Amino acid sequence: MQRIKCECGHVNPEGTVLCEACGKPIEQNQHIDGNENKKLLNMRYEGSARRSKTYNKSIVDKIWNFFSSVKVGVWLIILTLIASAVGTIFPQEMYIPPGVNPAEHYKDSYGLFGQIYYQLGFHNLFSSWWYMILVASIGVSLVICSIDRVVPLYRALKKQRAKRHDVFIQRQRLFGETKNATSEDIQKLVEQLKKKNYKVTEDNGHYLAEKGRFSRWGPYVNHIGLIIILLAAMLRSLPFMYVEDYVWVREGETKVIPQTEQQYYIKNEDFIFEVYDENDERFAEAIKRNGEMVPSNFQTNAVIYKVDGDTIPGQDPELTEVKSGEIIVNKPLKIEDIDISLYQASYQLNEFQSMSFKLHVKDDAEENAIGEFTFDMQNPQSEYDLGNGYKAVVDEYYPEFYMENGIPASKSKYPRDPAFIFFVYGPDIEKYEVNFLAIGANLNPSEDNKYKLSLTGLDMRDVTGLTVKRDHTLPYFAVGAIIFMIGVVQGMYWYHRRIWIHPTKDGVWIAAHTNKNWFGIKKDLEKMLEENNIEMPKDQQQLE
Amino acid sequence: MANKKQKRLIFRTIVLLILLGAVVFALVTNLNNDNEVLEEGQLAKNFELAQIGANNTFNLHDDFKGKGVMLNFWATYCEPCKDEMPYMEQLYPKFKEKGVEILAVSLDSTTLVIENFMKKNNLTFPIVHDKRGEVMDAYNIVPIPTTYFIHPDGTIARIVEGPLTLSNLESYLNEIVPDS
Numbered sequence: 001m002q003r004i005k006c007e008c009g010h011v012n013p014e015g016t017v018l019c020e021a022c023g024k025p026i027e028q029n030q031h032i033d034g035n036e037n038k039k040l041l042n043m044r045y046e047g048s049a050r051r052s053k054t055y056n057k058s059i060v061d062k063i064w065n066f067f068s069s070v071k072v073g074v075w076l077i078i079l080t081l082i083a084s085a086v087g088t089i090f091p092q093e094m095y096i097p098p099g100v101n102p103a104e105h106y107k108d109s110y111g112l113f114g115q116i117y118y119q120l121g122f123h124n125l126f127s128s129w130w131y132m133i134l135v136a137s138i139g140v141s142l143v144i145c146s147i148d149r150v151v152p153l154y155r156a157l158k159k160q161r162a163k164r165h166d167v168f169i170q171r172q173r174l175f176g177e178t179k180n181a182t183s184e185d186i187q188k189l190v191e192q193l194k195k196k197n198y199k200v201t202e203d204n205g206h207y208l209a210e211k212g213r214f215s216r217w218g219p220y221v222n223h224i225g226l227i228i229i230l231l232a233a234m235l236r237s238l239p240f241m242y243v244e245d246y247v248w249v250r251e252g253e254t255k256v257i258p259q260t261e262q263q264y265y266i267k268n269e270d271f272i273f274e275v276y277d278e279n280d281e282r283f284a285e286a287i288k289r290n291g292e293m294v295p296s297n298f299q300t301n302a303v304i305y306k307v308d309g310d311t312i313p314g315q316d317p318e319l320t321e322v323k324s325g326e327i328i329v330n331k332p333l334k335i336e337d338i339d340i341s342l343y344q345a346s347y348q349l350n351e352f353q354s355m356s357f358k359l360h361v362k363d364d365a366e367e368n369a370i371g372e373f374t375f376d377m378q379n380p381q382s383e384y385d386l387g388n389g390y391k392a393v394v395d396e397y398y399p400e401f402y403m404e405n406g407i408p409a410s411k412s413k414y415p416r417d418p419a420f421i422f423f424v425y426g427p428d429i430e431k432y433e434v435n436f437l438a439i440g441a442n443l444n445p446s447e448d449n450k451y452k453l454s455l456t457g458l459d460m461r462d463v464t465g466l467t468v469k470r471d472h473t474l475p476y477f478a479v480g481a482i483i484f485m486i487g488v489v490q491g492m493y494w495y496h497r498r499i500w501i502h503p504t505k506d507g508v509w510i511a512a513h514t515n516k517n518w519f520g521i522k523k524d525l526e527k528m529l530e531e532n533n534i535e536m537p538k539d540q541q542q543l544e
Numbered sequence: 545m546a547n548k549k550q551k552r553l554i555f556r557t558i559v560l561l562i563l564l565g566a567v568v569f570a571l572v573t574n575l576n577n578d579n580e581v582l583e584e585g586q587l588a589k590n591f592e593l594a595q596i597g598a599n600n601t602f603n604l605h606d607d608f609k610g611k612g613v614m615l616n617f618w619a620t621y622c623e624p625c626k627d628e629m630p631y632m633e634q635l636y637p638k639f640k641e642k643g644v645e646i647l648a649v650s651l652d653s654t655t656l657v658i659e660n661f662m663k664k665n666n667l668t669f670p671i672v673h674d675k676r677g678e679v680m681d682a683y684n685i686v687p688i689p690t691t692y693f694i695h696p697d698g699t700i701a702r703i704v705e706g707p708l709t710l711s712n713l714e715s716y717l718n719e720i721v722p723d724s
Contacts, residue, residue: 058553060553060556060557060560061553061556063560064556064560101624101687101706101707103706127574127575129571129575132570132571132574132575133567133571136566136567136570136571139563139566139567140563140567143559143563144559144563147559231566234566234569234570234573237570237573237574238573254676255676255677256676256677256678256681258681262678262681262682312589312590312591312592312603313589313590313591313592313678313679313681313682314591314592314593314672314674314678314679315592377654378653378654379654380654380656381656382656382659382660394656394660395660396657396660397654397656397657397660399621399653399654399657400621404623409621409623410620410621410657411621412621413619413620413621413651413652413653413654413657414653
C-alpha cells in the first residue's frame with residue numbers, strides 16, 4: 001500500500017482524492033471522483049479514500065468491495081422492488097381458496113401466464129429463498145456501504161485544517177476574491193461568524209468556520225435504524241419472540257388454541273355485538289350516511305382451559321379452567337403461563353345453530369302439526385321420531401348448501417346456509433316422501449307429496465375470530481424506527497456549512513461549501529458581508 | 545503497513561462472517577417454518593379417534609404396530625377428497641392383506657354427514673372423526689386432501705398435499721408394505 005504525502009506534510013491513505021488536511025487535489029487520483037477537466041471539486045465524502053475503490057486482492061476483499069458499491073446496493077433494491085411487484089400480480093398461495101390444488105388453480109384462473117407464474121415459484125415469492133437472499137443482501141450492502149464511508153468521512157472531517165491549499169479554495173463552488181481587504185475586515189467577519197454560531201478555528205491567519213457537522217452522520221444513523229429493523233424482523237422467526245395464528249370459535253364451542261401444542265383450550269361463552277344507536281341524534285346522521293349499522297363493540301366472553309395430565313390428540317381431554325375474561329378489540333386476554341395473548345380480530349354473525357320443523361298435511365291451510373322436531377347443527381340425529389308412527393330420516397345434510405353441476409353439495413362444514421333432504425315415513429305413506437328444504441327455497445322434487453315439512457323456528461349463534469399472538473419484537477421495531485427517524489431529521493434539518501477565510505498577499509479569498517441548501521449559506525454570507533468590505537463570493541457553478 | 549493490511553483483512557472477515565451468519569440464520573428459520581411440525585422421516589404423532597359407524601377407537605401407535613398406515617385427511621365438503629375415495633376403496637382389500645391399513649380422518653363437524661357418505665358409497669376402510677380438529681392441528685394440515693404414508697416402524701414415509709391418482713396411490717402404498 002502506498003501512502004501519499006501531500007506538500008502540506010500530511011500523509012494520506014491510498015486512494016485519497018483531496019488531501020485530508022489541506023484539501024489539495026492529489027494528482028493521480030482525480031479520476032476517482034471525476035474531477036479532471038472540471039472547475040469545481042467534487043466534495044463527496046470530502047474526497048477521502050473509500051477503501052472499496054482502492055483494492056481488490058483476496059476473496060474477502062472482493063466480496064467486501066462488491067457489497068460496498070452503492071451501485072450494487074441500488075440494483076439490489078431495484079431487483080427487490082421488481083420482484084415484490086411481480087409477487088402482487090396474482091394472489092400468493094396462502095390466499096387462494098383452501099383445498100384447491102395450486103398447480104391447477106393458477107392455470108385455470110389466470111391462464112397461461114398464471115401457469116408460468118406458478119411454475120416459476122412466484123406463488124410463494126415472499127418466502128422463497130432467492131427473495132430472502134435479495135432482502136438479506138440489501139442488509140449486507142447497507143452495513144458494508146456504511147462502514148466503508150463513515151470511517152473515511154469521519155477521518156477527513158477530523159483531520160481537516162483551517163489552512164487549505166490554494167487550489168482547494170479556488171475550486172469550491174462559492175469562491176470570491178477581495179483585493180485590499182484589511183485584517184480588521186477579516187476579524188470583523190470572524191466575529192460575525194461566531195455570532196452566527198459558527199465554530200471558528202484558526203491556523204496561521206487562515207480561518208475555518210464550521211457549523212452543523214452533526215448533519216453528516218444522519219444517513220449512517222438512519223442506516224443503523226434500518227439494520228435494527230431488519231434484525232427485529234429476523235427475530236420474528238424465533239417462536240419465543242413471535243408467534244401468530246388464528247382461531248374461529250363458535251358460541252358454546254370449546255376449541256384447542258393453536259400454537260399451544262394442544263395444551264390449552266378456549267371456550268366461547270358468548271359473543272357480544274353492539275351497534276351505535278340510530279335513534280341517538282349524535283350518531284343518527286353518520287349511520288344514515290354509512291347505510292348500515294356501525295358496530296360500537298364486539299367482544300368475546302371466553303374461558304381458557306388447560307389440559308390436565310397427558311392426553312394424545314383426539315382423546316377427550318381433562319380440562320381445568322385457567323382463567324376467564326372478556327376479549328375486546330385492543331384489550332386482549334393474556335394467558336400468562338405460556339405468554340400468549342388472544343386478540344379480538346373478526347366475527348361472523350348469525351350462523352345457524354338449530355332449526356325446528358313440523359310435519360303437516362300439505363293441503364292443510366292451518367298447517368296443524370302432526371309431529372315436530374329440532375335439528376341441532378352441532379349434534380344432529382340420523383332420524384327423528386315424530387310420533388304416531390311418523391318419522392323423518394336425514395338422507396342428506398348440507399351445512400353450506402350450493403349446487404354443483406345440478407348436484408347438491410356443501411361448501412364447508414359450517415352451517416351458514418343449511419339444506420336438508422328428509423325422507424318422511426309414516427303408516428299411510430307407501431315408501432317414503434322426499435322433502436328437500438333449503439333456506440328460502442323449497443326444492444321438493446315431487447309434487448305428489450301428501451305431507452310437508454315446514455320450518456317453525458331457528459336459533460342463531462355467532463362466531464368469533466381471534467388472533468393468537470406472542471410478540472416481543474415490537475419494541476425492537478420501535479427502537480429501529482425511532483433511530484431511523486432521528487437519522488432522517490439529523491440529515492434533513494441541519495446543514496453542514498463551512499466557510500474558509502484564506503488571506504493572500506494583497507487581500508483575502510473566501511470559499512464556502514455546504515452539503516445542501518446553497519441558498520441558505522449564500523443568505524448567511526450576504527447578510528454578514530453587507531456590512532463588510534469583503535466581497536460576496538460568486539457561485540462558480542452558475543458561472544460555468 | 546503490512547500489519548494494518550492484516551488488521552483490515554481480519555476486520556472484514558469478521559464482519560462478513562457475522563453477516564453471513566445472520567443471513568443463514570434468517571434463511572434456515574424461515575424456510576423450515578412450514579414443516580416444523582412433521583416431516584418425512586420423523587415419527588408420526590400419536591392420536592386416538594373414534595371410528596365412524598362402529599363402537600371402536602383407534603390409537604395410531606397401539607393399533608397399527610408393524611403395519612404400514614395410510615392416513616388420509618378429508619371431508620365431505622371437499623370434492624377432490626371424495627374423488628379419491630373410490631381408489632382407496634379399490635386398493636384397500638389387497639393392501640390390507642399385505643399389512644397396510646388405510647385410515648381416513650374426517651374433518652367434518654358432524655358424524656351424520658360422514659356416516660351418510662360412508663353408507664352411500666359403501667366404504668369399507670375405517671373412517672375416524674377428528675371432531676375438534678386436534679389431529680388436524682397436530683399434523684399441520686393446511687390443504688385437504690393431505691395424505692400421510694407411514695412406515696411400519698411408525699416413521700413418515702411420504703406426505704402428499706393434494707389429490708392422488710390411482711397409480712400414485714398404489715405406488716405410495718407399495719412403499720410402506722412391511723417386510724414379511
